[in-house]
Amino acid sequence: MVNLILVLGDQLSMNLSALRAGDKASDVVVMAEVTDEAGYVPHHPKKIAFLFAAMRKFAKRLSDDGWTVDYARLEAGETSIVGALLAAATRHGADRVIATEPGEWRLIEALTHCPVPVDQRPDDRFIASHQDFAGWAKGRKALRMEYFYRDMRRKTGLMMEGDDPAGGQWNYDHDNRKPAPGQVDYSGPMRFTPDDTVQEVLTLVAARFGDNFGDLDDFWFATDQGQARQHLAHWIKGGLPQFGDFQDAMLDDNRFLYHGLVGLYVNAGLLDPMEVCEAVEAAWQAGDAPINAAEGFIRQIIGWREYVRGIYFLEGPDYTQRNGLKHTRDLPAVYWGGATFMRCMKQSVAQTKEEAYAHHIQRLMVTGNFALLAGIAPAQIHEWYLAVYADAYEWVEAPNVIGMSQFADGGIIASKPYVSSGNYINKMSDYCGGCAYKVAHKTGKQACPFNLLYWHFLDRHRDLFKGNPRMGNMYAVWDRMDAAKRQTIITEGDDILARLDAGEPV
Ligand code: FAD
Ligand code: DLZ
Ligand code: SF4
Incomplete structure (x- = not known):
C-alpha cells in the first residue's frame, strides 16, 4: 500500500512527524505550490519567494535522502493542497495520506474533509502539545x-x-x-546571494505576484537549513x-x-x-x-x-473573527504605503515593504498601536499582518494581532490594551526628530496623532476599561485635565479619524 506523506511549506524539517511515520521504500512525499496557499492573503512577494525556494530545496534534500517526492510547481496549476493530494493519490494509487497537523484551522478543516483519508499527526516540533x-x-x-x-x-x-x-x-x-x-x-543578519533555485523562483514570483504589496529586489534570506544555521551562528556571535x-x-x-x-x-x-x-x-x-x-x-x-x-x-477557529472593542474602521492606505506625515508609521511600513520584516516593537507599538487607537476592524489588520511579514502564519500571527495588539479577544492575552501616546515612541526611537508632527504637542495642528488618539481611545472605551486596576492612573490623569483641553483633544482626534475615513493622509 502506498501512503502519501504531505509536507507543507512551513513544515520543512527532516524530523517532521509525518516523515517519521512514513516508509521511504514505499511512500511518496507530496509537496505543492498552490494558488490557494499563495493567495489566501496577498502575501509579500519576498515571503512567497522564500517559501517556494525553501520548499524546492527541501524537496531536493528529501529525494537525495532516498524519498520519492512528487513536487507540484506553481506552473502545474494545482489550486489547493487537497486538490494536489487527490491528483497525487490517483497518480500513485495511494489511498491514505499521512500529514503533520497544519498551523491553521482552515487547512486542518480542509484535510479533515479530504476524500482520501488524512491521518493528521501532532506537530511535535513544538515543546508544548x-x-x-x-x-x-x-x-x-x-x-x-x-x-x-x-x-x-x-x-x-x-x-x-x-x-x-x-x-x-x-x-x-x-x-x-x-x-x-x-x-x-x-x-x-547574514545575507545570501540568490543561487539558481532562488533566481528561478524570483522570476516566477515577479511574474505571478509582482503586484502584491512588497519589494522583491535585494532578496537575501537563507533558503535551506545550512544557510539558516550559518545565519544563526553569525547572529549569536554579533x-x-x-x-x-x-x-x-x-x-x-x-x-x-x-x-x-x-x-x-x-x-x-x-x-x-x-x-x-x-x-x-x-x-x-x-x-x-x-x-x-x-x-x-x-x-x-x-x-x-x-x-x-x-x-x-x-480558543478555536473563530478567534480571528473576535472584535471585543467593536472596531469597524477600514484599514487606511498608509498600511499599503499610502502617504503619511507620521515618521514612525512611514518608516515601519516602508521597511515592511522592503524587507517583509519589522521587529516586535515596530509591530506592537507603531503599526499595532495606531490601528488600535484608530479603531481599525481587527479582521482587516489581522489580514495585513498575515500578508506582509515573512514569518507570518495564522497560529502565531493571529494571537499576536487579535489578542496582544488589538485587545480584540477581550483580554485573554493582554491584561490591558497596548496603547501609548507618542512619548513611548519618542523614548525608544529617533523617529520623532524627523517627523512633521511634534511629539511634545498635545493639541494643535502639529500635535502628534498618537497623543490625540491615545486619549480619544481611552475616552470612548471608558465603560470597558474604567474598572481595570492597571488603567486607573490613566483615567485619573484624563479626569484631572482641564475640560476645555479634553474637548479639544476629542475634537482634534475626531478630525484625524475623519481624515483617515476620507482617505486623506494623516
Ligand atoms: P527576535 O526579536 O530576534 O526574537 C526572537 C524570537 O522569539 C522570534 O524570532 C520569535 O520566534 C520569538 N518570539 C518573540 N516574540 C514572540 C511573540 N510575541 N510571539 C511568537 N514568537 C515570538 N511573530 C511571528 O513569528 N510571526 C508573526 O506573524 C508575528 N506577528 C506579530 C504581530 C504583532 C502585532 C506583534 C506585536 C508581534 C508579532 N510577532 C510575530 C512576534 C514578534 O514580533 C516576531 O516574532 C519578531 O518580531 C520576529 O523577529 P525576530 O525573528 O528578529 O525576533
Ligand atoms: C504561506 C504559504 C504559501 C505562500 N504557499 C504555500 C504553498 O504553495 N504550498 C504550501 O504547502 N504551503 C504554502 N504556504 C504555507 C501554508 O500556508 C501553511 O502551511 C499554512 O498556513 C499552515 O501554517
Ligand atoms: Fe510618530 Fe508622533 Fe513621533 Fe511623529 S511625533 S514620529 S507621529 S510618535
Missing part, C-alpha cells in the same frame, strides 16, 4: 505567559540549575529595554550579546538592530526551536552573552512562541 497547553490552562483565571514560561523552562531544562532558574531569577527584563543606542556595532539591552529600541537608519531574524526560519522549519535555544544557552555558558540577553531570547522562543500557539488552538 495541545494537551500540555490545555492542561496548563485548565482552571486558571488568567492565562499569563510568565507562569507558562516557567513550566517550559522546567520541561526543557534550559538555563536551569536543578529546580531553580539560572542566576536565581526567572526573568531579567529589568536589565532590558534600553532606549535606542547611539550606534549599533552589529552588521545585521547580535545576541546586546539583544536584550536594545530589543525594544527603534532606529531610523537601522532596521534590524540586534534582532535575531530567526522567526522566519524557525516557523518554516529550517531551524528547530530547541537547537536555537541550546545555541543561545551555550553562548551564555561560554561567557559570550550576558544572562539578560540569553534568558530574554529563550523566553521569547519557549515562552511567547509556544504560548501564543497554545492560545490559538485553545
Whole structure:
C-alpha cells in the first residue's frame, strides 16, 4: 500500500512527524505550490519567494535522502493542497495520506474533509502539545505567559540549575529595554546571494505576484537549513550579546538592530526551536552573552512562541473573527504605503515593504498601536499582518494581532490594551526628530496623532476599561485635565479619524 506523506511549506524539517511515520521504500512525499496557499492573503512577494525556494530545496534534500517526492510547481496549476493530494493519490494509487497537523484551522478543516483519508499527526516540533497547553490552562483565571514560561523552562531544562532558574531569577527584563543606542556595532543578519533555485523562483514570483504589496529586489534570506544555521551562528556571535539591552529600541537608519531574524526560519522549519535555544544557552555558558540577553531570547522562543500557539488552538477557529472593542474602521492606505506625515508609521511600513520584516516593537507599538487607537476592524489588520511579514502564519500571527495588539479577544492575552501616546515612541526611537508632527504637542495642528488618539481611545472605551486596576492612573490623569483641553483633544482626534475615513493622509 502506498501512503502519501504531505509536507507543507512551513513544515520543512527532516524530523517532521509525518516523515517519521512514513516508509521511504514505499511512500511518496507530496509537496505543492498552490494558488490557494499563495493567495489566501496577498502575501509579500519576498515571503512567497522564500517559501517556494525553501520548499524546492527541501524537496531536493528529501529525494537525495532516498524519498520519492512528487513536487507540484506553481506552473502545474494545482489550486489547493487537497486538490494536489487527490491528483497525487490517483497518480500513485495511494489511498491514505499521512500529514503533520497544519498551523491553521482552515487547512486542518480542509484535510479533515479530504476524500482520501488524512491521518493528521501532532506537530511535535513544538515543546508544548495541545494537551500540555490545555492542561496548563485548565482552571486558571488568567492565562499569563510568565507562569507558562516557567513550566517550559522546567520541561526543557534550559538555563536551569536543578529546580531553580539560572542566576536565581526567572526573568531579567529589568536589565532590558534600553532606549535606542547611539550606534549599533552589529552588521545585521547574514545575507545570501540568490543561487539558481532562488533566481528561478524570483522570476516566477515577479511574474505571478509582482503586484502584491512588497519589494522583491535585494532578496537575501537563507533558503535551506545550512544557510539558516550559518545565519544563526553569525547572529549569536554579533547580535545576541546586546539583544536584550536594545530589543525594544527603534532606529531610523537601522532596521534590524540586534534582532535575531530567526522567526522566519524557525516557523518554516529550517531551524528547530530547541537547537536555537541550546545555541543561545551555550553562548551564555561560554561567557559570550550576558544572562539578560540569553534568558530574554529563550523566553521569547519557549515562552511567547509556544504560548501564543497554545492560545490559538485553545480558543478555536473563530478567534480571528473576535472584535471585543467593536472596531469597524477600514484599514487606511498608509498600511499599503499610502502617504503619511507620521515618521514612525512611514518608516515601519516602508521597511515592511522592503524587507517583509519589522521587529516586535515596530509591530506592537507603531503599526499595532495606531490601528488600535484608530479603531481599525481587527479582521482587516489581522489580514495585513498575515500578508506582509515573512514569518507570518495564522497560529502565531493571529494571537499576536487579535489578542496582544488589538485587545480584540477581550483580554485573554493582554491584561490591558497596548496603547501609548507618542512619548513611548519618542523614548525608544529617533523617529520623532524627523517627523512633521511634534511629539511634545498635545493639541494643535502639529500635535502628534498618537497623543490625540491615545486619549480619544481611552475616552470612548471608558465603560470597558474604567474598572481595570492597571488603567486607573490613566483615567485619573484624563479626569484631572482641564475640560476645555479634553474637548479639544476629542475634537482634534475626531478630525484625524475623519481624515483617515476620507482617505486623506494623516
Ligand atoms: P527576535 O526579536 O530576534 O526574537 C526572537 C524570537 O522569539 C522570534 O524570532 C520569535 O520566534 C520569538 N518570539 C518573540 N516574540 C514572540 C511573540 N510575541 N510571539 C511568537 N514568537 C515570538 N511573530 C511571528 O513569528 N510571526 C508573526 O506573524 C508575528 N506577528 C506579530 C504581530 C504583532 C502585532 C506583534 C506585536 C508581534 C508579532 N510577532 C510575530 C512576534 C514578534 O514580533 C516576531 O516574532 C519578531 O518580531 C520576529 O523577529 P525576530 O525573528 O528578529 O525576533
Ligand atoms: C504561506 C504559504 C504559501 C505562500 N504557499 C504555500 C504553498 O504553495 N504550498 C504550501 O504547502 N504551503 C504554502 N504556504 C504555507 C501554508 O500556508 C501553511 O502551511 C499554512 O498556513 C499552515 O501554517
Ligand atoms: Fe510618530 Fe508622533 Fe513621533 Fe511623529 S511625533 S514620529 S507621529 S510618535
